[in-house]
Amino acid sequence: MDTITLWPLAALAAASLLVGFSKTAVSGANTISLAVFAAVLPARESTGVLLPILIAGDILAVLVYRRHAHWPTLLRLFPAVAVGVVAGTVFMLWADDEAVARSIGAILLFMAGVTLWRRRARPEPPPEDEDTDAPSRGGRLKARSYGVLGGFTTMVANAGGPVMSLYLLSAGFRKLGFLGTSAWFFLIVNTSKVPFSVGLGLIDAQSLLLDAALVLFVIPGAYLGRACVGRINQKLFDRIVIGATVLGGLQLLLR
Numbered sequence: 001m002d003t004i005t006l007w008p009l010a011a012l013a014a015a016s017l018l019v020g021f022s023k024t025a026v027s028g029a030n031t032i033s034l035a036v037f038a039a040v041l042p043a044r045e046s047t048g049v050l051l052p053i054l055i056a057g058d059i060l061a062v063l064v065y066r067r068h069a070h071w072p073t074l075l076r077l078f079p080a081v082a083v084g085v086v087a088g089t090v091f092m093l094w095a096d097d098e099a100v101a102r103s104i105g106a107i108l109l110f111m112a113g114v115t116l117w118r119r120r121a122r123p124e125p126p127p128e129d130e131d132t133d134a135p136s137r138g139g140r141l142k143a144r145s146y147g148v149l150g151g152f153t154t155m156v157a158n159a160g161g162p163v164m165s166l167y168l169l170s171a172g173f174r175k176l177g178f179l180g181t182s183a184w185f186f187l188i189v190n191t192s193k194v195p196f197s198v199g200l201g202l203i204d205a206q207s208l209l210l211d212a213a214l215v216l217f218v219i220p221g222a223y224l225g226r227a228c229v230g231r232i233n234q235k236l237f238d239r240i241v242i243g244a245t246v247l248g249g250l251q252l253l254l255r
Contacts, residue, residue, distance in 0.1 A: 004210075008040045016053050016214040020221025023057035024064055025229045026240050027165050027182045030054070034158055035251045043097035048202025050158050052211040053218060055190045060222040061183035068180025073143070073171070074188075080144040081189055084151020089196045092156055100156050105253030107149065112166065112245045142167070154189060155196065161186070162245035175229065175237055 004012075015036035022030035033053075037046040091100070146167035154160025164185060168178050197203045232240070 004040070009213075011036050011040055012210075012214055013217045016217040017221035017224075019050075019053050019057045020060060020218040020223075021225040021228075022161070022221075023054075023061040023183065023186075023225065024179070024222045025225030025232070026237070026244060027161055027179065030057075030161055031159065031244055031247065031249075031251065038097075043100075044092075045202060045207070047156075047158050048197050048200075048204075049207045049210055049214075051190060051193060051197055051203065052208065053214055054158060054186065055194075056215045056218045057222060058183060058187035058190055060218065061179065062187050064222075064226055065176065065180035065183045068176040069184040070173070070177055070181045071184075073168075073181055074185055076140065076143045077147040077150070077167075077185065078188070080147025081151035081154075082192075084148040084153075085155045085189070085193060085196065086151075087148070088152040088155025089200070091152070092200055095156070102253055105249045105251070107153070107163075107249075109246065109249040109253065112162075112242055112249065116242065142170070151189070154186075155193060160189065162249070165245060166242075169238055169242070175232075178237075179229070 015033035018033045019030045022033070034046075034050065037050045040046070041049060146163060150160045150163040150167070153163050161182075164182060165178075168181060173181065194203065
């Protein structure tokens, strides 16, 4: 990492700015940041460098949207996410970068397709200011499935954003509830991943030194996202999230 030149460093700075924007405006858009980090740095090591950047963005998002979280949804997700994180840690012990990227890319594309199909069959959406996530049996099963997959993908490639974005959209969350629930979810989950990443050798003193320089770019990105989110209507918001998921999946599948 001590051999990074100016242009790759500029690309990492732009990707860090996008992390801040995605955390306060369009969750899931930071799959682009994931792609940039993996292109500039060795793919495996890039996950350790990116994690503290994501946590910084999560803190800013929680400061902005903390009152809009739906805690019953979070409490339903966390046990399944823990299973996924442990499974992802085991997977990281033997899987190479190509296997990780392609498997996650295929999963994201499949889930984007399922979400689009479900949205076409869904009845009239809830009002703009209403957040819904009915605790039905089907809802609990969906939470467990997405939770395990979200924990797995966030551990192996910091790619849990698109997974949880699809879950929250499919559950009927509107913008503020979506962003508030997502902010708390990723602050808690990403922080819990730190010991696993240190144990795998993905976070060390050298990676943290690079993080110290890049985290400064997260703040203006978060401010820009907060300024833009009120100008994005709900339908456009949903389409951007799904589009970012598809692009991220294709990038991981075809890299």
